[in-house]
Amino acid sequence: MESAIPAHLETPRARHKRVPDDYQPPYPSFVARYKPSVSRVVMAYFGVQHGGAAPAAMEALKELAGLFAMDGGPSHWDRASYRDQSGSENVVTVAYWDDLARFDTWFAQAREMWTGRQREGIGTFVEVLRPIVARHETLFSSPDRPEGVAVVAEGMSGEVQEHAYWGGMRDRIPLSQTDAMAPGGAPELICDGPRLRVVAHDNLCLIRSGQDWSDTEASERKLYLDDVEPVLREGMDFLRDDGLAIGCYANRYMQVLAADGSASEKSYGQSWWKSLAALERWAESHPTHVKIFGAAMKYLSTLGPSAKLRLYHEVTVAAADEQFFEYLNCHPKTGMLAAVETVST
Amino acid sequence: MESAIPAHLETPRARHKRVPDDYQPPYPSFVARYKPSVSRVVMAYFGVQHGGAAPAAMEALKELAGLFAMDGGPSHWDRASYRDQSGSENVVTVAYWDDLARFDTWFAQAREMWTGRQREGIGTFVEVLRPIVARHETLFSSPDRPEGVAVVAEGMSGEVQEHAYWGGMRDRIPLSQTDAMAPGGAPELICDGPRLRVVAHDNLCLIRSGQDWSDTEASERKLYLDDVEPVLREGMDFLRDDGLAIGCYANRYMQVLAADGSASEKSYGQSWWKSLAALERWAESHPTHVKIFGAAMKYLSTLGPSAKLRLYHEVTVAAADEQFFEYLNCHPKTGMLAAVETVST
Known part of the structure; x- marks a missing residue:
């Protein structure tokens, strides 16, 4: 059993984690481990x-693939689609880096290509977070198939302690050792032409x-x-609407x-929170x-360790200048x- | 909105509560308020x-009523019954005091009467906690019908903040401001004759x-x-067995x-935890x-504020010398x- 917080990010605590030191989670879970040299x-x-x-x-999308293939492009990306509340189709390509300098250089040009020029009949957008690793955590139900940001990590941890209780998400974020991570301010819109x-x-x-x-x-x-799935979808729809x-x-x-662009048997919810x-x-x-x-508890207790469903998440609490x-x-x-x-307009 | 922790028991914190200061519970709840002079x-x-x-x-039971009527007897008591896992019938009378000295004097004699002499064909037992008020909390879904220890309180609070989230129970206990309340040691049996x-x-x-x-x-x-109720009973049976x-x-x-000894339309679970x-x-x-x-969430969201079901609890984390x-x-x-x-034997 190891801590979800990697050793090099352990700090003297000003805030306690939610479970006692002898807490034993009832089933195993794993987290992505970056090289200690990765700071963001x-x-x-x-x-x-x-x-x-x-x-x-x-x-x-073809252009985007070209941008990704340029020097400084992402170490990993995946693609997903959904029809949103207005009936629009959205294809979202998520790309990951573990080197901010490479990203910054690459993005200066890529951004202009992506949201810097109008395209006939379509919209484009980009949403970026670049957190220090202390502002970020992951969780995986099995250690042998990384998804998302974990693909750019060095590997997976062994079984970690901080999961299977409410508050585990916070306790896995290294910054929670010292910071309540309270939100500051309200979102503002900046209009730069279109x-x-x-x-x-x-x-x-x-x-x-x-x-x-x-x-x-x-x-x-x-x-x-x-x-x-229908219960999950209902919750996702609630959050959307x-x-x-x-x-x-x-x-x-x-x-x-x-x-090949066809639907795979994977899904994810992506949400932005205050x-x-x-x-x-x-x-x-x-x-x-x-x-x-x-529904998930019932499913997992019906199937026990034989369950083949894989679950994972990644959570970031970003500073204002990391967005x-x-x-x-x-x-x-x-x-x-x-x-x-x-x-x- | 007030804190569940009464003002005179607020201390500089070594441990944070689980919710931010601007947390707003989604529905009202209330706690018992003792006179500030009540220390236990x-x-x-x-x-x-x-x-x-x-x-x-x-x-x-008749004898017990006589003991309760003696000088120093409880300010409030109630009675309940259940058939336990061995098929035995149990009648448990819970009595409450807000004055330790009165209780101690009374109990010295009452204990000898209760568990100090054998009775034909029955067993007797007594389980006592006498916590300082900082080791204790209550919660009520409505403020107008005190139950249990709350009957000996001065009254009820207004709406309190620390509820409707996991960890609220701990956050309502004043000692949680400074202490993790970790258990120490294992229970031991002392045989004093029978x-x-x-x-x-x-x-x-x-x-x-x-x-x-x-x-x-x-x-x-x-x-x-x-x-x-059937789901509640199932959980209670699990804990028992x-x-x-x-x-x-x-x-x-x-x-x-x-x-009059007949069953009322009230129940409670009472459990001892490590x-x-x-x-x-x-x-x-x-x-x-x-x-x-x-089941409770579904019930309450179906009925909304018109629900007439009343829920309450009282929780104590007792020091070794308070038991x-x-x-x-x-x-x-x-x-x-x-x-x-x-x-x-």
Whole structure:
């Protein structure tokens, strides 16, 4: 049993973790381990938005692949799609780096190509976090298939202690040893011609929470698709449509795409939160997530260790200067635009 | 909105509470408020145990009423019954004081009368906690009908902040401002002839958690009795039969008795725990309590503010010298006897 907080990020505590030192989690979980030399990770969500069949969308995705292939491009990326609340199709490509300098150099040009010029009939956006590793945590139900940011990590931990209790997410973030990570300020909109930027605030929180049912068979698959997925979808829809009142600025429930562009048997929810505390409160006590948690508990206790469903998440609490949001020709409920008042022009 | 911790028990914090200062609970709850001059409360569980119709049991209860009527007797008491895992009938009378000196004087004689002499065909026991008020908390869903220890309080608070999140129970206990309340040591048995005493350990935890459906009508009553109560009972049975592995020494799911001895429409679970942390873990993540929580959430969200069901609890984390357990002619799974190895003689 090891701590989710890597040894080199342990600091004298001003704040206690939520469980006693002899706490034993009831089942194993694992976290991504970066090389100690990695001080920051970068996660960038590149979106294409369109109303239906749009040749420009395919063109944009081809361009993006070209940008990724340039020097300084991401160490890993994956792609997913969803139809949002306005009926628009969105394809979001998430790219990861473990070297800020490489990213910064690359992004200066890539950004201009992506949100710096208009495309016929489509919108584009990019949402970037580049947290110090002390502001970030991951969790995996099994150690042998990294997803998302974990793909750029050196590997996986052994079994960690800080999970399977409410508050584990916070306790896995190294900064929680000394900082309550309270949010500061309100999101603001900056209009730069047609480019809309959102400047959020200190300790904005992002979660990407994924499901992979590709290994499930017969009865397990049916149980997931019939009993768990619809409840998960209901919760995701709630966050998308009514999240703002409880501190969720935006939520996307995404279907991961295979390399050939077809739907894979993986999904993830990606949501932006006013604070880690707001995310904690929803997860712990909102009826929509209590239902998700109950369905997952029932599923996992029915299947026991034989369950083939894979679950993971990554959570970041970003400082104000670790964030970048830019939207071009997207509707006003896209991503962090939903957190600010926009005037249609 | 006020803190559950009364102003005169606020201390400089060495430990943070789990929610930010601007946390707003989603519904109101209330706590008992003692006079600031009250430094300790006493809660004493007087039990009678028998195998069936036993005239000596009625006799013992009559005697107990006589003891209570003596000078120094309790400010409030209530009575409840249950059939335990061995098939024995148990009648437990819980008595409360807010003055330790009065209790001590009274108890010296009462104890000898209760567990100091054998009775034909029945067992008797007494379980006492006398915590400083900083080691104790209560919670009520409505402020107008005190139960248990709250009856000896001066009154009820206004709406308090520290509830409706996991960790609220701990945050309401004033000692949590400075102390993790970790358990110390293991329970030991002391045989004093036929009288068996259990000496537990520092930070032993007691919860009495009650339900009152006497005001519910028609459809609400049916919903409680059909959808909530069976799930609650299942969880209570789990704690009684299999609790030890997760730190629950003993659990009684009691039916409260009216003044005439008939069953009332109130119940409570009373359980002894190795630590507050063990109780927290069960409540937050054990499948049996997740089901209870889910059923209660569904019930309350169906009914909204019109719900007539009343819920309350009282929780104590007792220092080693604030505890007393004595059993005479009771079976080895009675109360805290279940936490120690007894040899039948």
